[in-house]
Amino acid sequence: MFKESRKLMLGVTIVHQFCHLGSFSFLSGGSVVSQDVQKYTMVAGERVELRGLNLVGLTRRGFSTAEIRNLKAAYRKIFMRADANVGSFEDRLAEVVFLCFALLLSGSHDL
Template sequence: MSSRIHPTAIVDPKAELDSSVEVGPYSIVGPHVRIDAGTVVGPHVVIEGHTTIGKDNKIFQFASLGAAPQDKKWAGEPTRLEIGSGNTIREFTTFNLGTAQDAGVTRLGDDNWISAYVHLAHDCQVGSHTIFSNNAQLAGHVVVGDWAILSGYCGVHQFCKIGAHAFIGMYTSLTQDVPPYVLVSGNPAEAHGVNIEGLKRRGFTREQINAIRAAYKDIYRSGLTLEEAKAKLAADAAQAGAQSSDLASPVQAMLDFLGTTTRGIVR
C-alpha cells in the first residue's frame, strides 16, 4: 500500500488510484472508484459507486461521494458520478450517483468551490468555475452553468436550469429556470437585475455588459411576452453580430437558454 494512504484507510484492491493520491485516516474507497493524480482525500471520507475523480482535487473530511441515488426508482443499475479536476469539496458534502431514468451520471466539472453541506442529487450536471456556499442544495436533474454562484441555504427544485454567470441569493427557493447572467433571490424567487459585478470580474467588456442589460430589459421590463422577448433578442443578436461576434455572443447565449427551458423562467 502506498505511503500516501493512511494505514487506517480502507481502499479496495480493485480501486484505481494514481500513486500520488493521498487518502487520510479512516477513509473508505470502493472497488469501482478511479482517482487521478494529485487529489487529496481527507479523513473520514467515503467514496463509493462507479465514481471517477480527476486531478488535483481537495476533498475534506466527512464528504460522501458516489452513494446510491435518493430515488425510489433506482434499482441498483451501475450508474456513475464524474468529478473533474481542481475542485475543492468541503465537509459533509453529498454527491449521489445518476439514475437510469436520465443520462445515468451525475457530473461536476473543473475548478469548482463546493462549500460544506452542499448536496448534488442524482443526475445533476454542474459546469466549471462555480461557487456553492454552505448548504446550497440541488434536487435531481438540475443543470448549473459555468461561473454560476449559489449562495447559502438556497434550494433548487428538480429539473431546474441555472444559466452561466447567474447569481442565486441566500435562502432562495428556486422552482423555475434562471437565464444566464441574471441575479435572483427570494422565496419565491424574483429577478433583480444582471450580475454585473460577477461579469466585470470575469472580464466582460462594458459593451458586452450593456448588451446583456438591454437583453434583460427585453425579458423583464418591456412588458413583452416571453415569445415576443425571444423574437426581440434574436433581432438584437443579429444586429450585434453585424458589429462584433463578441458583442452578439452573450445575447445569443440568453436566447439559446430560453429555447431550452421546460419549467419556465423566474420572471
C-alpha cells in the first residue's frame, strides 16, 4: 500500500497553488507556503522556514530508529552547513546517496 500522501497542516495555513508538499511533512498553523516543502520536514512561519525533521510523525508512522537516524544524517548533510569548509551542495548531496541506499535496503516501509 502506498503511504506517500501523509501530511499534516494546522489551521490557517496558506499554500500557493503550485507548491508540492512532501510526504510526512508538517506545516505549522498560520504558515504561508510559497515554495515546495520537502519530505519528512517541518516548516513554520509567516514566510515558512525549515524547522527540522518531523520526528514525531515519522515515529508515529512506524519508521525504525535506524531509518530516523539515517534521515537525520541526510538532513544535516543537505540542509545544515557546519562550517565554511563544507563542499558545494552537489558534493553534500552525493554523500547523502549512500544514506539513501541504506534506507532502501532496510526495506521495512512500503513507501
